Amino acid sequence: MTRKLSISLPDDVAEHLDQVDNASAYITEAIRMRRKREHTREMLAGHGIQVTDEGVAAAGERLRAVEERRRQRRVA
Amino acid sequence: MSIRLVLDTSALLAYLAGDTRSLDVGELLASVEENGDLTGIPVACLIAAYRQVEAQHQAKLLQLAEGDDGPTVILPILAADAASVAEKVLRLDLDRAQAAAETLKHDATLATYEPAAYAACLDEDDILDL
Numbered sequence: 001m002t003r004k005l006s007i008s009l010p011d012d013v014a015e016h017l018d019q020v021d022n023a024s025a026y027i028t029e030a031i032r033m034r035r036k037r038e039h040t041r042e043m044l045a046g047h048g049i050q051v052t053d054e055g056v057a058a059a060g061e062r063l064r065a066v067e068e069r070r071r072q073r074r075v076a
Numbered sequence: 077m078s079i080r081l082v083l084d085t086s087a088l089l090a091y092l093a094g095d096t097r098s099l100d101v102g103e104l105l106a107s108v109e110e111n112g113d114l115t116g117i118p119v120a121c122l123i124a125a126y127r128q129v130e131a132q133h134q135a136k137l138l139q140l141a142e143g144d145d146g147p148t149v150i151l152p153i154l155a156a157d158a159a160s161v162a163e164k165v166l167r168l169d170l171d172r173a174q175a176a177a178e179t180l181k182h183d184a185t186l187a188t189y190e191p192a193a194y195a196a197c198l199d200e201d202d203i204l205d206l
């Protein structure tokens with residue numbers, strides 16, 4: 001089922017949505033991703049792990065560095 | 077969504093350790109998920125970790141691995157994977173053999189506290205040394 005909603009958005013967000021093919025699907029995906037992120041952070045907190053945005057970003061950098069080394073090896 | 081990261085037994089035990097190692101693994105999990113990917117937990121590693129921890133941590137482990145819509149997915153040993161795992165189990169314990177096989181199968185990165193243990197099967201740049 002779906003519901004039709006009237007919502008107010010900042011200009012920059014509205015302008016972005018003007019350029020996507022299916023704004024409803026786009027917003028739905030964004031909200032589901034946000035909910036998934038919140039769910040994971042709640043689970044981690046429930047396990048005594050309080051992650052921070054900075055820590056998550058740093059972890060991502062470490063992982064990307066390994067992936068980049070692997071990519072470089074393969075093209076060498 | 078693709079499997080971008082694989083956690084081995086040492087990483088799963090670290091997740092449950094209740095110290096900075098837990099935070100390191102937790103932040104990795106969150107990072108992978110927030111990029112739209114998944115972290116794989118080889119079933120042999122899940123079982124190996126499960127048998128090493130107390131009941132309260134066993135519940136956490138299952139919650140991490142089995143939760144719907146969570147950041148992880150359990151990786152089974154499929155019939156098609158048997159040869160790859162069997163070849164590696166000649167040099168590694170079963171849990172590590174599956175972790176190495178899954179890392180290669182999914183072109184992922186293995187997160188572990190025991191990188192030296194995988195030297196026979198993985199390149200250094202397949203491994204994130206926690």
